[in-house]
Amino acid sequence: MANLHMQKKPPADLGLRVLRAWLQSGSPLGPLQVMGDEVGYFFQIPLPSFNPYVVFGPSANRAVLVTQRQKLLWRNTDPVTDLLRRGVLVVDGDEHDRYRQLMEPALHPAKLPAYAAMMVAQAKRVSDRWQEGEAVDLLVESRKIALLIIFQALFSEDIGPDLPQLWQPILKAIAYISPGAWILWRQMPRPSFTIPLRQLDAYLYNLIAQRRAGEPRPDMLQALIEADLSDGVIRDQMLTMLIAGHDTSTALLAWVFVLLGRHPAVLEELQAEVTQGDKSPLLDAVIKEALRLYPPIHIGNRRVAEPLELEEGSVPAGARLFYSIYLTQRDPRLWEAAHEFRPQRFLGGRQSPPFAFVPFGGGPRACIGAAFGQLEARLVLTYLLRHFTFEPLQFERIHPHMGATLEPRPGVWMRVRRRAR
Secondary structure: OHHHHOOOOOOOOHHHHHHHHHHHHOOOHHHHHHHHHHOOOEEEOOEOOEOOEEEOOHHHHHHHHHHOHHHEEOOOOOHHHHHHOOOHHHOOHHHHHHHHHHHHHHHOHHHHHHHHHHHHHHHHHHHOOOOOOEEEEHHHHHHHHHHHHHHHHHHOOOOOOOHHHHHHHHHHHHHHOOOOHHHOOOOOOOHHHHHHHHHHHHHHHHHHHHHHHOOOOOOHHHHHHHOOOOHHHHHHHHHHHHHHHHHHHHHHHHHHHHHHHHOHHHHHHHHHHHHHOOOOHHHHHHHHHHHHHOOOOOEEEEEEOOOEEOOOOEEOOOOEEEEEHHHHOOOOOOOOOOOOOOHHHHOOOOOOOOOOOOOOOOHHHOOOOHHHHHHHHHHHHHHHHHHEEEEEOOHHHOEEEEOOOEEEEOOOEEEEEEOOO
């Protein structure tokens, strides 16, 4: 294993190759891939005012997520912290532990069967509006389903009637925390976000006020209220779960449709399997392979509180550290045919190397909604694949976009028709 961590001497033309990769890919993913291939598991991004360290691979993942996690802070000076304020995702120590303890019961595996019928009903609700032979954007439709599910599950709220007015504020909140020019100019004015973010806040504060004045319900919102938290802190947890809980599911569902559209033989086999019974090993493998190739949370962002000594190199206190889930899960030293869609790699009980497959992070701060999200993906995909055929349209233009999550842009257009049962 030690030879995996030896760093290569960067080629003389690396700068030009990084620039070319950026222009070709249209996102930082291309340059990250070039740096990972040419330099190794540990490198630094050399941009003015933005020079974080980037690590990937099982050894670095284990250190960041488990063995040296106490030296790292989740709270950063960036728009994510600005938006989520004291949200569970961007606080550390006892404060994080308290919020997580309050929120975990709603997402505990024992609670998940109670959500199953609702998840299927929301998939049906959205797809019932599809017209025969219509071209639909599965990125947009997946987001509708995911939003309906997260609001109903965690806040007992049917946002169907309010979805048109919430749509743009939610998209603006996602754009606000996505990579952009603010990386190089932290204080850049962003006036276009003010009104939509206020609208989203007003909606959440209204839900809190209605719950305080109404009947208690057995959900996450109730647990936060009964913990005697302020409205502001409750809003922070609601917004955190709203964004993290729906945007990741949106990206996963959309990428599954992209991959199935590009591999019609797998789509045909999968539709036959989900039609025959409730359990589908192939569907589970397809979901895992989609998570491997296009992990929604593609990179982890930390602030280094104490000097960090990794097998790959040293990181000083005060630095920003990224660990790249995307690069780890596409590393040809860990995965055969690393850039190819091969769901069979997850069939037959095959195991990936420890910390080589980390789409939900790992350690004590692993994704709180991992089990919820995987159940949601299985149930929604099973329903849609049983009831519709999907014909890909304009797939040659689809590329990964590095936003709050890794999502397919400019959209996932497919022609949908009802299947004969």
